[in-house]
Amino acid sequence: xxxxxxxxxxxxxxxxxxxxxxxxxxxxxxxxxxxxxxxxxxxxxxxxxxxxxxxxxxxxxxxxxxxxxxxxxxxxxxxxxxxxxxxxxxxxxxxxxxxxxxxxxxxxx
Amino acid sequence: xxxxxxxxxxxxxxxxxxxxxxxxxxxxxxxxxxxxxxxxxxxxxxxxxxxxxxxxxxxxxxxxxxxxxxxxxxxxxxxxxxxxxxxxxxxxxxxxxxxxxxxxxxxxxxxxxxxxxxxxxxxxxxxxxxxxxxxxxxxxxxxxxxxxxxxxxxxxxxxxxxxxxxxxxxxxxxxxxxxxxxxxxxxxxxxxxxxxxxxxxxxxxxxxxxxxxxxxxxxxxxxxxxxxxxxxxxxxxxxxxxxxxxxxxxxxxxxxxxxxxxxxxxxxxxxxxxxxxxxxxxxxxxxxxxxxxxxxxxxxxxxxxxxxxxxxxxxxxxxxxxxxxxxxxxxxxxxxxxxxxxxxxxxxxxxxxxxxxxxxxxxxxxxxxxxxxxxxxxxxxxxxxxxxxxxxxxxxxxxxxxxxxxxxxxxxxxxxxxxxxxxxxxxxxxxxxxxxxxxxxxxxxxxxxxxxxxxxxxxxxxxxxxxxxxxxxxxxxxxxxxxxxx
Numbered sequence: 001x002x003x004x005x006x007x008x009x010x011x012x013x014x015x016x017x018x019x020x021x022x023x024x025x026x027x028x029x030x031x032x033x034x035x036x037x038x039x040x041x042x043x044x045x046x047x048x049x050x051x052x053x054x055x056x057x058x059x060x061x062x063x064x065x066x067x068x069x070x071x072x073x074x075x076x077x078x079x080x081x082x083x084x085x086x087x088x089x090x091x092x093x094x095x096x097x098x099x100x101x102x103x104x105x106x107x108x109x
Numbered sequence: 110x111x112x113x114x115x116x117x118x119x120x121x122x123x124x125x126x127x128x129x130x131x132x133x134x135x136x137x138x139x140x141x142x143x144x145x146x147x148x149x150x151x152x153x154x155x156x157x158x159x160x161x162x163x164x165x166x167x168x169x170x171x172x173x174x175x176x177x178x179x180x181x182x183x184x185x186x187x188x189x190x191x192x193x194x195x196x197x198x199x200x201x202x203x204x205x206x207x208x209x210x211x212x213x214x215x216x217x218x219x220x221x222x223x224x225x226x227x228x229x230x231x232x233x234x235x236x237x238x239x240x241x242x243x244x245x246x247x248x249x250x251x252x253x254x255x256x257x258x259x260x261x262x263x264x265x266x267x268x269x270x271x272x273x274x275x276x277x278x279x280x281x282x283x284x285x286x287x288x289x290x291x292x293x294x295x296x297x298x299x300x301x302x303x304x305x306x307x308x309x310x311x312x313x314x315x316x317x318x319x320x321x322x323x324x325x326x327x328x329x330x331x332x333x334x335x336x337x338x339x340x341x342x343x344x345x346x347x348x349x350x351x352x353x354x355x356x357x358x359x360x361x362x363x364x365x366x367x368x369x370x371x372x373x374x375x376x377x378x379x380x381x382x383x384x385x386x387x388x389x390x391x392x393x394x395x396x397x398x399x400x401x402x403x404x405x406x407x408x409x410x411x412x413x414x415x416x417x418x419x420x421x422x423x424x425x426x427x428x429x430x431x432x433x434x435x436x437x438x439x440x441x442x443x444x445x446x447x448x449x450x451x452x453x454x455x456x457x458x459x460x461x462x463x464x465x466x467x468x469x470x471x472x473x474x475x476x477x478x479x480x481x482x483x484x485x486x487x488x489x490x491x492x493x494x495x496x497x498x499x500x501x502x503x504x505x506x507x508x509x510x511x512x513x514x515x516x517x518x519x520x521x522x523x524x525x526x527x528x529x530x531x532x533x534x535x536x537x538x539x540x541x542x543x544x545x546x547x548x549x550x551x552x553x554x555x556x557x558x559x560x561x562x563x564x565x566x567x568x569x570x571x572x573x574x575x576x577x578x579x580x581x582x583x584x585x586x587x588x589x590x591x592x593x594x595x
Contacts, residue, residue, distance in 0.1 A: 016479045019478050020474050021459055022462055023460060023462070024463075028471070032472060035533050035534075038534045039533065042422055042425075042537075043425065043426055043493075044422075046426075049495075051496060054495040056494035059324055060310040060311065060549070060550030060575075063505065063575075064550075076350050085217060092215065093443055094442070094446070101442050101443055104454050104456075
């Protein structure tokens, strides 16, 4: 990430937007590229640190040295019990037949 | 104004409010009504509420009033009017997360934090404004318009829990719930002159919290005093069968802890938090708070948190990476907005997300997707996770020598609306003193400790060890006591 000027091109921003299912307008694209470059430039200072011997930290529990057995205590009993009402959940969908979520067609033919 | 001692609604403490209800000097219904009247009067200017839950509030108030009459058991928050940040679900009540993409969404369940407040007798007045998906440091990223700082209407209340801080400061609820991913409770508390508590990661259930960055997100209270915040935390804390990340660690009697003497406690002062960029008036106020702690019998020690300058870049890799993943669920299929007439499923996803997300949310999704994408994962995401381990180790080592750490919350007092909106990096650097504690998972809080010559509130940050909110609250209460004496 520190090689060259590390600049993210408009094409790369378009690609990342694609991956994220985001549509960017012609005005948004250069602005996002500018912002991403400024932020990534700031992030590049992490390279000043030698972290070759450091275990990556994904969760706070790691820092506390919690063992898997202790974490396992928080698992609840595997038993059937009442959940949120299905009708209430489906009622919030933009389009539903009451049982399934309805979406526009997936495959063009 | 009903008889509640000499306090106006802006100064009414949680303890006073509960006592007035429990002793029958005011009904819970009348207290809620008074708050609604004040909201109608003041909030058009401040814009802290996105939705009012009058019906639900009145039903709850009547239950409390009936219990008072019947001499039944009354919870620690009986009749206390509270507000809820709009990233927490309240069953059947519009919950937007400050985003257009959730406009009109009425969740079918209550967040555990909300359910616990109500079980303790609290009266939920409504949902509070915030930055979209809790992403922001000024509340200017709300799709429903910014909140103004009640202490200076041309200034921001901070973010992302800006509405939660402003409502408590303006007398529009007695206490509130906020969330903190990188400073979103502590910073607005400092800007608005109220107390805000960031509990240890895992201390409070997040069931019903609309996720931003799951390894960082926390729920915590705002209140007008350290003791009030402690009462709230006591109600909120503890394991929840609905959230496997919620800890089983013992919950202390936090309110009682705030009464304990601080003599003999060792206070750490990290030099990295007092460098260039810290406003002189804030530095002076923090030093005065430290003098107060010394006078109360604490010993003050220099500590080094030497990776501090890497906290902001680390945070903006990890938080955006997690956000890009979490926010993929907003696609127009199951809830909220769906773009019309898209034709195909793929176009429907894109159009919905384009219409529904604001600029800052898109920016963070792009950044997060970029740092996780093929070829960049190790260079950015893994690197940030490694630096996160170093930042955490800094705190763990410091806490071998001290019981609590005292530092500024923010480099400056509340800035003007619009001042930083054009430069996202400048806005991110606002979080310089808050994100390290977020990454490490330790507890923290902001306590008012004076104001600038211009009359803007200043907050002092107290940081505690993992799951040692008790000591943190004791120190916070000692600072507060010293302030009231001056």
